[in-house]
Amino acid sequence: MGNGTSIGRVRGLGSSHQGTHHWLSTRLTAVGNLVLIPFLMISLALMPTHDFATVHAWAAKPIPATALVLIMINTFQHARLGVQVMLEDYIHEEGGKIAAWLFINILPIAGAAFGIVSVVRIALGGA
Amino acid sequence: MAQAPTKRPLSPHLQIWRWGPAMLVSILHRVTGNGLAFVGLGLLLWWVGALAGGAASYQTFLDWVWLAPAGGFQTVTALLGKVVLVGLTWAFFQHMATGIRHFVLDIGSGYELEANARWSSLTILFSVAATSLFWAFVLLR
Numbered sequence A: 001m002g003n004g005t006s007i008g009r010v011r012g013l014g015s016s017h018q019g020t021h022h023w024l025s026t027r028l029t030a031v032g033n034l035v036l037i038p039f040l041m042i043s044l045a046l047m048p049t050h051d052f053a054t055v056h057a058w059a060a061k062p063i064p065a066t067a068l069v070l071i072m073i074n075t076f077q078h079a080r081l082g083v084q085v086m087l088e089d090y091i092h093e094e095g096g097k098i099a100a101w102l103f104i105n106i107l108p109i110a111g112a113a114f115g116i117v118s119v120v121r122i123a124l125g126g127a
Numbered sequence B: 001m002a003q004a005p006t007k008r009p010l011s012p013h014l015q016i017w018r019w020g021p022a023m024l025v026s027i028l029h030r031v032t033g034n035g036l037a038f039v040g041l042g043l044l045l046w047w048v049g050a051l052a053g054g055a056a057s058y059q060t061f062l063d064w065v066w067l068a069p070a071g072g073f074q075t076v077t078a079l080l081g082k083v084v085l086v087g088l089t090w091a092f093f094q095h096m097a098t099g100i101r102h103f104v105l106d107i108g109s110g111y112e113l114e115a116n117a118r119w120s121s122l123t124i125l126f127s128v129a130a131t132s133l134f135w136a137f138v139l140l141r
Helices: A006-010 A019-046 A052-060 A062-090 A094-123 B021-053 B055-067 B073-106 B113-140
Strands: none
Touching: A019 A062, A019 B073, A019 B113, A052 A062, A052 A094, A052 B021, A052 B055, A062 A094, A062 B021, A094 B021, B021 B055, B021 B073, B021 B113, B055 B073, B073 B113
């Protein structure tokens, strides 16, 4: 990136051509959350008690377990996209941008992986 | 920034404008979204991890977040846990309502000043009402 000619000042600062996919993916995962999170909240609210046996037995059933796995994928993807927009707005230094890029590309994947492994362990009868 | 320094005036910032419902729900959407991302998903992972770990680890989760049988510091965290759970419920309903508002704005509708202000205010009314109803159902039934 030069700073001499007017073309040199703007090179590399244009669109990355990935914005539409980001925008659409945010909406797509939002629709997923619109179904999945009320399912989780209503299921929890309707449980007679919230002791280990009741909650574990519920989470081990095929549909709740599937919903929980989908929640791990969908919420973490939606959160990743949203937090990325927030970080892009507030972080302006190059070092901070690299840290934010590492954070946004590693932590949501790790979190979702832990969540999925946990649900699979519940559903397949570990513990 | 690659642009040459300029003496041109900057646009006026937040404190200049008179706050309206649209401004409020716009920043609330960001705050609740990031709150749900960091606090909500963190708590979700603790919950599901504790559940996968077995009866003892799940009991530890319940004790620290809600029950506080040990008293002392646990009383503080359990009180905090209740505040956080109610807060997350509100944050979810608020983020959901403003998210649906964004869907409406995405199709190019709802930009008239009066309609925009009305639907913005309604998202707050909805989130408070839905949070109250949800917890009234959970705690009173």
